[in-house]
Every structure is written in C-alpha cells, then in structure tokens.
Amino acid sequence: MAVQGMWSGTISFSLVAIPVHVVKAVKPGRITFRTLHSKDYSPLARRMFCPKQGEIVPPDEIVRGYEISPDKFIPVTDEELESVSPERSRTIEIIEFIDMNEVDPIYFDHPYYLVPSKGGEKAYRLLALVMSRTNRAGLARFVLAEREYLVAVKSSEGALTLFTLHYSEEVLSDDGIAPKEGKIEAKEKSRMEKNIENMMADFDPGKYADERRGKVMELLKKKMKENVPVEAPAGEEEEGEGPPDLVAALEDIMRDMKKNR
Amino acid sequence: MTRGTIWKGYIHFGDTDVPVKLHAAIKEERIQFHLLHRSDHEKLHQQMICANEKTPVPPEAQIKGFEVEEGKYIIVDPAEMEQTTPESSRMIEVHEFVKTEQIDPIFLDRVYYLAPDSDISASGYSELVGALRETGVEGICTWTMRKRSYLGALKASGKILRLNTLRYADEVISIKALELQEIPVSEKELKIGSDLINQLTVPFQPQKFENEHQKRLQKLIEKKAHGEKVVLLRPRILQPTASDQLLQVLEASLKKAA
Amino acid sequence: MSRKVVEIAGRRFALSNLEKELYPSHGFTKGQVLEYYRRMTEFILPHLKDRALTLKRYPDGVEKDFFFEKRCPLHHPPWVETAEVFHKGERMTACLVNNPETLLWVENLASLELHVPLARTSSPETPDAMVFDLDPGEQATILDCARVALILRELLTRLELASYPKTSGQKGLHVFVPLNFQGATFDDTKKFSKAVAVIMQKNYPDLVTAKMAKEQRKGKVFINWSQNDASKTMICVYSLRAREKPFVSFPLEWGELEHPAGQGNPEGLQVMYSEAVSRAEKMGDLFREVLVKKQKLPHL
Numbered sequence: 136m137a138v139q140g141m142w143s144g145t146i147s148f149s150l151v152a153i154p155v156h157v158v159k160a161v162k163p164g165r166i167t168f169r170t171l172h173s174k175d176y177s178p179l180a181r182r183m184f185c186p187k188q189g190e191i192v193p194p195d196e197i198v199r200g201y202e203i204s205p206d207k208f209i210p211v212t213d214e215e216l217e218s219v220s221p222e223r224s225r226t227i228e229i230i231e232f233i234d235m236n237e238v239d240p241i242y243f244d245h246p247y248y249l250v251p252s253k254g255g256e257k258a259y260r261l262l263a264l265v266m267s268r269t270n271r272a273g274l275a276r277f278v279l280a281e282r283e284y285l286v287a288v289k290s291s292e293g294a295l296t297l298f299t300l301h302y303s304e305e306v307l308s309d310d311g312i313a314p315k316e317g318k319i320e321a322k323e324k325s326r327m328e329k330n331i332e333n334m335m336a337d338f339d340p341g342k343y344a345d346e347r348r349g350k351v352m353e354l355l356k357k358k359m360k361e362n363v364p365v366e367a368p369a370g371e372e373e374e375g376e377g378p379p380d381l382v383a384a385l386e387d388i389m390r391d392m393k394k395n396r
Numbered sequence: 397m398t399r400g401t402i403w404k405g406y407i408h409f410g411d412t413d414v415p416v417k418l419h420a421a422i423k424e425e426r427i428q429f430h431l432l433h434r435s436d437h438e439k440l441h442q443q444m445i446c447a448n449e450k451t452p453v454p455p456e457a458q459i460k461g462f463e464v465e466e467g468k469y470i471i472v473d474p475a476e477m478e479q480t481t482p483e484s485s486r487m488i489e490v491h492e493f494v495k496t497e498q499i500d501p502i503f504l505d506r507v508y509y510l511a512p513d514s515d516i517s518a519s520g521y522s523e524l525v526g527a528l529r530e531t532g533v534e535g536i537c538t539w540t541m542r543k544r545s546y547l548g549a550l551k552a553s554g555k556i557l558r559l560n561t562l563r564y565a566d567e568v569i570s571i572k573a574l575e576l577q578e579i580p581v582s583e584k585e586l587k588i589g590s591d592l593i594n595q596l597t598v599p600f601q602p603q604k605f606e607n608e609h610q611k612r613l614q615k616l617i618e619k620k621a622h623g624e625k626v627v628l629l630r631p632r633i634l635q636p637t638a639s640d641q642l643l644q645v646l647e648a649s650l651k652k653a654a
Numbered sequence: 655m656s657r658k659v660v661e662i663a664g665r666r667f668a669l670s671n672l673e674k675e676l677y678p679s680h681g682f683t684k685g686q687v688l689e690y691y692r693r694m695t696e697f698i699l700p701h702l703k704d705r706a707l708t709l710k711r712y713p714d715g716v717e718k719d720f721f722f723e724k725r726c727p728l729h730h731p732p733w734v735e736t737a738e739v740f741h742k743g744e745r746m747t748a749c750l751v752n753n754p755e756t757l758l759w760v761e762n763l764a765s766l767e768l769h770v771p772l773a774r775t776s777s778p779e780t781p782d783a784m785v786f787d788l789d790p791g792e793q794a795t796i797l798d799c800a801r802v803a804l805i806l807r808e809l810l811t812r813l814e815l816a817s818y819p820k821t822s823g824q825k826g827l828h829v830f831v832p833l834n835f836q837g838a839t840f841d842d843t844k845k846f847s848k849a850v851a852v853i854m855q856k857n858y859p860d861l862v863t864a865k866m867a868k869e870q871r872k873g874k875v876f877i878n879w880s881q882n883d884a885s886k887t888m889i890c891v892y893s894l895r896a897r898e899k900p901f902v903s904f905p906l907e908w909g910e911l912e913h914p915a916g917q918g919n920p921e922g923l924q925v926m927y928s929e930a931v932s933r934a935e936k937m938g939d940l941f942r943e944v945l946v947k948k949q950k951l952p953h954l
Contacts, residue, residue: 140416145634149592149649151642152634157572160502160742164567168460169469172442175866176461177448178470184443184452185433191450192433192440199437199615201434208430208437209620214628215655219612223628232593237600239553240560241421246502250728257639260579265589271597281429281933283609285602286614289501293578294571296502303602305424312419312511313555314946317522327527330410331493335533338498341565343491343538346545348564350480355462357472363791364468365461366866366878367448377849381953383852388812392805393857466708466722466769466887566719575729 143252146262146288146295148273154252155227156305157234160296161246166351186191199281211281220278227286227297229273235289236270242287242300249288249295259295266290403541404513405559407524407550409490413650414520415513416488418559422507429612481543488559490535490550499534499549501564510550510557521557528552536562588646595653661906662755665733669762670910676715676766677900680929684764690894690927691761695754697934698892700945702749705770706739706748706778707914708887716896724748727763734759737775741885748776756880766896769887773840779884780836783944786829786844786850787822787878787888795920798826802854802862802875807908809850813952818944819911821924823895826875827911828888832947841883841901845856846951847879851893891941892934894927902930905940 143156170179182191199216215225251259267270272289285300323365376382402418416609431440437505460477462471470536512521526532528551537551537559637645658669672685691698710721726736726749726754735750751757751768760768772781786806788799803819806829810817818830833843851864854877861902881888889895889903916922925933 145636147634149596149653150645151637151649154636160569161563161567162569164564166462168472169459169463170458171469171471172446172448172453173457173459175448176471176489177466179446179453179458181442182445183440184445184706185440187436187438188433188652191445191613196434197431197440198434198437199429200437201429203617203621205506206439206613208432208439208615210432210434210437211429211617211620213624215616215620216613217631218626218629219616220609222632223609224631225633229596232597233600233619234597239556240504241507241553243501243504248440248569248571248574250576254639256577257579257581258637258642260421260577261581261940262583262590263643265593267552268586269590269593269597271593274450274600276609278609281427281613283604283607289472291500291502292571293576294574296499300602301422301424302605304606304608305422307419307423307509307556309421309509309554313517314512314515314521316515317512317518317520318518319522319526323519324412324523324526327410327412327523330412331527331531331533331535334409334490334492336492336494336536338536340503340536340562341566343536343547344566344567345547345564347480347484347543349602350482351477352419354472354476354480356717358470358472359464362470363789363871363876364464364470366468366880368577377845378954381846381849384813384953385809385849387856388809389853391810392808457953463722494913573729 142161142355144225144227146249146275148225148228148232148262151258151262152226153262154255155249155259155295156252157247157297158250164348166348166355171367176365178367192248197394207347216281217278220283220378223278223283224274227275227277227288229275229288231274232266232269233287234270235272235276238272238300239305242303244301245356246298247296247297260293263290263293263295264371266295267293401511402508405486405539405541406513407488407490407510407535407537409535409537412520413522414424414524416510416521416557417513421509421558427610427617462521463508463535466597482540482545485540488537488539488548492536493531494536494549495549496534497599499562503565504549505563508559508561510559512544522555525552525555525557525605530555551626565631578617582621582643585643585646588643588650592646592650592653595650657845658725660758662758663753665731665755667731667755667759668760671760674715676712676764677898678715679898680716680900682900687894687926688758688761689765690748690931691757693931694752694892694934695757697939698890699751699757700939701891702751702770704737704750704752704774704776704900706737706775707760708769708946709749709760709763709765710767710769710879711765712761712896714880716766716898720896723765725838725924728852731755731759738867739775739778748775750753753851767891767896768890768953770890771884771887772843772882773884779839781838781840781843781882781884782832782834784831784833784847785881785888786831786847787826787881788829789826789871789876789878791824791876794871794875796821796825796923797828797914797918797920798861798875799825800914800923802858803827803829803878803911805854805858806850806877809854815949815951819908820891820905820941821901822889823893823924824897824899825920826901827906830941830944832949833951834946834948835950838951839883842951842954843882844879846954847877847882847904851879851924891944892930899924900927901925902927904933907940923927 198210267290272287286299406415512518548559674684712720735752739748853864855864
C-alpha cells in the first residue's frame with residue numbers, strides 16, 4: 136500500500152474522534168542508491184515527461200486518467216476521487232472491534248504507526264490502553280487517493296499500530312496446494328516433533344541480518360577509504376571565467392605573486 | 397515448473413528435507429490509472445531527468461551512487477554490485493522454532509503457499525504439517541531467492557505449509573522512537589472504554605468487507621465516460637473530542653451502543 | 655544501566671546506550687561523544703546557532719549504517735527550537751541547535767556529524783561566509799591542500815579579504831572568508847569563488863583543479879566552489895567526523911599550514927577529539943572572526 140509519507144486526519148470509534156497522523160512503522164532495509172548522470176554525476180529524478188511536447192510536466196498539470204479503450208482516457212480529478220467516498224477520506228472510522236487472535240495473519244498487508252496530533256493525546260492513550268486490556272483491535276476502512284483500505288488498528292506497547300489488510304477476495308484459494316495423498320508415518324512425525332522440540336527458541340529477529348546488505352555496506356566502506364567521493368555540479372554551469380573586473384584583478388595578483396616567489 | 401510456481405526449493409532442518417514449490421497467496425486487482433497532461437490529456441511517461449540539464453537521460457548513461465554527504469557520491473558499478481549477491485541455493489534452512497504468538501505481526505511481510513514438489517515428497521510434507529500444527533510453532537528460516545536473502549516463518553495452516561517472509565529487525569521502527577507521552581487515564585475512563593469496546597466487538601469476518609470504493613469508482617468512471625455530470629462532495633471532517641469531554645463522550649457512546 | 659537521566663538548564667531527559675562504542679577501533683563510546691560535545695558546547699554553539707541542522711546519525715557506530723535527516727525528528731522535545739525551511743522546493747521543519755540541551759539531545763540521537771548551511775534560517779539566501787572546500791583527489795593529501803590553501807590565502811589577502819582555515823576532519827581543508835553583511839548573495843559568492851578556483855587552476859595546473867570530474871582530480875586538489883549554495887551544507891567547525899578515527903573539523907592557524915607538524919605525515923594536521931578539547935580550552939575559538947568580521951567581495 137502507499138500511504139506515502141504522512142497522512143493526517145481523525146480516527147474515530149463510536150462518538151470519540153481522535154486527531155492523528157500516520158507515520159511509517161517500517162523502513163526499507165535496502166541500502167538506497169541515487170541514480171546519477173554518468174557524465175557529470177548530476178542526480179537524476181523521476182519526473183513525468185510529455186513525449187509529445189518533449190518536456191517535463193509539473194505536478195499541478197498532471198491529472199489521473201482511466202484508459203477506457205486503447206489510448207482513450209477519462210480524466211479523474213482529485214476532487215472527484217475524494218467525492219467517491221467522502222466519509223472515508225479524512226477519517227479512519229472504526230466500525231467494529233475484533234479479537235486480534237481471530238485474524239489469520241495472511242490478511243496483514245503493511246504496518247504503520249498512528250501518533251496523536253495536538254489535542255488527541257489523551258483519547259489516543261485511552262484507546263491504546265483499552266484495546267490492550269481487552270486484546271481487541273479496531274476494524275476500519277479509509278480511502279487514500281484512488282484506493283480504499285480495510286485496516287486493523289491494534290495496540291502495541293502503548294502505541295496504535297495500523298495494519299492494512301487484504302480484502303478476502305484478494306486471498307487466493309489454497310485448493311490444490313495440499314498433497315493428494317501424503318501418508319503420515321507416526322514414527323517419522325514424532326521424530327520431526329522431537330527435532331522441533333530440540334530447536335525451540337524465543338523469537339528474536341535481531342539475530343538475523345540481511346547478508347546482502349552487509350556485503351554492500353562492506354563494499355561501500357572499502358570504496359570510501361580508497362576513493363574521494365565524486366560530486367555533482369551545483370546548478371547550471373556558468374560559462375566564462377567570471378566577472379571581468381574580478382578576473383582581471385585576480386590575473387594581476389597572480390602574475391605579481393609568481394614573480395615574487 | 398508448473399503454472400503458478402514462483403520458485404522451487406527444499407525445507408531443511410535436522411535430518412529432514414522436504415522439497416517444496418512456492419505459490420502466490422495474494423492477488424491484488426485494482427483499478428489502474430495513468431497520468432495525463434491536464435491540458436491535452438496526453439499520456440505521460442516517467443523519465444529519469446538530469447537535475448543539471450533538465451533533460452531525460454537514457455539508461456546507458458545512468459550510474460548508481462551512494463550519497464555519503466549532501467551531493468557527494470561513491471560510485472558503485474554493476475559488476476561490483478554483482479559481487480554482493482548472495483550465493484544461490486535452493487535450501488530453506490530452518491534455524492529454530494518459535495511459538496506463533498511470539499511473532500509480532502509487524503514483522504510479517506509476504507505470504508506464500510508451499511506445495512510439495514512431487515508425489516515422493518508428499519509424505520514428508522504432510523508429516524511436517526502435522527508436526528508444526530500439533531506443536532503450535534513456526535520455523536524461523538532463511539533462504540536465497542532471486543539474488544536476495546530472505547528471513548521467513550514456516551507454519552502449518554490446515555493441511556498445507558505457508559511461508560511468511562519476515563522483515564529484518566532493523567527495518568522495524570521502534571515504538572520508543574515515537575516518544576509517546578504517558579498521559580494518565582482514570583480507572584473510570586478505562587472501565588467505560590472497555591465496556592464500550594466489548595459492546596462493539598464482533599467476530600472477524602473478512603468476507604463481509606468488499607472493496608465498495610472500487611465499485612463506486614468504477615461507476616464514477618462510467619458516468620464520466622457517458623458525459624454525465626459528477627457531483628462533488630466535500631470530505632467529512634470530524635471535530636476532535638476534547639480531553640476534558642472524553643468521559644462524557646464515552647458515556648454517551650456506551651448509551652448509544654447498548 | 656545504559657540509561658542516565660541528566661538535568662540541564664532545568665530540563666531533564668534520559669541519555670541512552672552510553673557505553674556503546676561508536677568508534678569501535680578507538681573504543682570511543684557514545685558517553686564520550688556526549689562528553690566531548692558537552693565540553694565543546696561554548697565553542698560550537700555560536701556556529702550552529704540559527705542554522706538549519708542536517709543530522710547525520712550513526713546509531714550503531716561509524717562502521718554501521720547511517721542516515722541523513724534534514725527534518726527535525728517528529729517528536730522532538732518542546733524546548734528544541736525549530737524553523738520552517740525550504741529544501742529543493744519542499745517545505746520542512748528543521749532543528750536549530752540554539753541551546754546546550756538541544757546539542758545534547760541531537761548527540762543522544764548519535765548524530766556524530768553536524769552539518770549546517772552557510773546562511774541562517776532568518777535569511778536563507780544571505781550567506782554569512784564564502785567557503786573554499788579543498789578536496790584532495792587520489793594520490794593527493796591534506797598536505798597538498800595546505801599548499802593550495804596558502805596560495806589561496808595570499809590571493810585573498812591581496813584582495814584585502816581575511817580568511818580562516820579549518821580541517822574538514824576527513825582528508826581536506828576548508829577556507830572560510832567571513833562576509834557578515836546584509837547584501838551578500840550566494841550568486842556572488844559562487845561567482846567569486848569559481849573565478850578564484852579557475853584562476854588558481856590556470857596558474858597551478860599540476861596542483862589545482864576547479865573541475866568536478868574524478869579523472870581530472872588525480873594527484874590534484876579540487877577547489878570546490880560549488881558549496882557556496884543555499885541548498886548545500888558544510889560540516890560545522892568543531893563537529894566530530896564519522897571516520898575510523900574520531901577526528902574533528904578543527905580551526906587551524908595559518909602558521910600550522912606553513913610548517914605542518916608530523917614530518918610529512920598527512921595525519922599530522924588532523925586534530926583528534928581529545929586534542930580538540932585541550933586546544934580549544936587553551937586558545938579559545940579560532941573561528942570567532944568568521945561569525946563577526948564584516949567583509950565585502952571586491953570587483954563584482
């Protein structure tokens with residue numbers, strides 16, 4: 136899902152409304168690289184480009200379009216999109232509460248944190264405490280741009296965590312996955328169970344690191360020691376050597392300096 | 397590979413090896429929009445634009461740099477990146493088993509269904525399903541797939557195995573970083589709040605929820621395609637509950653729910 | 655064990671992971687980093703004041719991942735002063751290190767390096783100094799930078815401009831020319847510094863380059879004039895650098911460049927954290943003039 140950057144609005148249950156904003160709960164562990172121009176190391180940026188006019192199109196000249204037939208588009212404005220579900224675009228309305236243990240983890244899509252906005256701190260804290268006490272999560276729907284999300288809001292260490300959920304129609308059937316005939320030999324199974332028992336541990340994901348990331352970091356460290364970083368030019372390169380008076384003065388001084396050296 | 401198979405490998409722990417095939421478990425279908433130029437509805441393309449020349453740069457003139465300081469980069473070429481790819485392997489190595497309830501859902505990333513790779517492995521597969529189900533545990537495992545190393549949890553669900561990729565610990569932002577204040581809440585507020593939540597609790601029935609918005613959006617597009625006028629509606633914005641009104645509003649909510 | 659609550663200016667907050675080694679090869683811990691900045695507060699604070707801080711955080715030490723933060727972390731304490739700034743067209747809230755407690759707070763976030771722009775947030779388009787960032791290419795060292803800096807200094811002196819050098823704390827030197835007058839613009843400082851860089855390159859082609867491209871920099875010192883830009887930041891004087899060794903970006907006297915210590919060892923010019931404290935306490939702030947001296951760029 137793509138609650139990009141930040142969203143702010145209200146989370147509500149029954150008559151209580153809490154101003155909140157959505158922040159990231161996870162950050163990509165990948166080491167991010169910038170794409171640069173090989174010629175002069177200028178950074179490149181993804182921009183929308185009009186092939187017909189051959190120019191970059193600024194965001195305020197862009198509109199979404201649905202392709203109704205090949206190369207024929209119906210434009211849809213932000214205001215029209217917001218009108219589709221006006222009650223859900225600024226409010227995360229908890230419609231019901233559920234027992235968190237009943238949720239098949241296959242439904243979890245992406246986590247975010249909610250943090251209280253000004254004035255919402257107390258009601259936020261109350262909702263977090265009460266949901267943790269009852270082990271309940273709130274089920275809500277809300278809309279962002281062209282998408283509506285079914286979300287579960289749960290409490291975790293005093294914070295509200297928002298999980299976007301998959302719709303049940305998005306969960307593929309697992310028919311045909313199970314073996315047609317897998318004879319279970321009791322002896323084999325109990326041997327496995329014994330193995331499992333011997334390998335029991337507490338969940339500690341911190342023990343595992345992304346092998347690739349470590350290698351990339353090593354490579355970068357090595358390169359940083361051996362190389363001076365390259366740099367992109369600042370803005371447009373001005374032609375010429377500079378203001379004529381200054382250049383003349385500098386040249387005079389230089390001549391004199393070298394003579395006296 | 398059979399249709400729908402994403403990857404093949406084998407689960408390994410102790411002296412157990414179970415060959416499996418990965419299948420997708422989720423399929424998202426959504427209305428796709430394109431981006432158009434507002435003035436003439438020309439379809440726009442994404443291009444990499446040079447900050448200096450303000451013109452598109454073709455892929456062959458693009459290089460990758462790691463920003464060490466504002467505007468300063470260490471250049472890494474594709475051959476060097478290639479050296480960092482983990483060694484390819486087919487083994488899904490289970491390192492340990494943990495109780496399901498210990499895995500915070502924030503770590504869960506993507507789910508795959510695992511099918512036995514052949515009839516020969518069917519018994520081992522079913523035995524593993526049974527063993528995991530009866531012990532109520534999941535296997536924490538690592539594997540390399542398409543040049544990336546993964547961390548995952550292997551679990552039984554009904555008669556099948558599922559593999560859930562997990563986020564690495566340092567990808568999860570700590571709740572401490574939110575620096576939430578511990579505002580005191582009275583026992584009375586907690587009690588009424590809990591009663592209210594209990595009143596509003598129902599069983600989890602995801603089938604109840606359809607993507608209504610998607611359907612309405614489809615209608616909107618059809619309307620516009622037929623040249624009908626679309627009525628614009630303002631988004632609803634709720635008035636936040638004031639802290640000193642919280643107890644009152646909770647009581648009113650409880651009355652309403654009962 | 656690893657948390658310690660401190661009170662500073664009547665404000666209490668908790669410092670964490672004090673025994674964590676942020677410079678593992680030197681056993682230099684986070685506690686020592688905090689202590690370094692505490693002792694350097696009176697010297698560094700005037701140079702950070704009212705400038706939008708870019709944090710460069712090393713939560714797991716200099717050998718591990720780091721991240722830049724131009725935005726002030728969302729949940730900063732209320733006593734951290736902030737300013738609204740525009741960066742590349744994007745509006746954001748930046749931290750201002752305007753008091754000792756904020757300095758301690760950003761260091762508790764393991765922001766070993768403190769980067770600030772050449773302008774204050776109240777007048778983001780008015781640089782209060784012009785800078786020459788001397789960066790040695792491959793096979794060149796800080797000693798070559800020292801030679802270039804001395805030539806540069808003479809050139810500037812003849813233009814009646816006083817200049818002040820500091821180590822970058824990495825491999826190079828920074829030469830600052832204080833301006834501190836209302837009418838200064840980045841346009842002017844960029845034009846001026848570029849013209850100087852170009853003339854230096856023309857006259858000392860074996861020693862100096864004004865060009866960015868890496869192949870042009872081998873064995874030479876690159877005079878990076880492009881730092882004179884509203885969107886750029888410089889490492890703040892007295893900031894630690896996140897290298898293997900805990901070097902500091904430290905102000906030098908010109909005499910030190912004329913007769914560099916260390917008998918040809920480039921590291922002779924570098925200043926370690928411990929030396930930084932004793933030198934600053936003895937000599938005071940050698941960079942004080944950079945903040946107050948008023949100078950105008952001639953011949954523009």
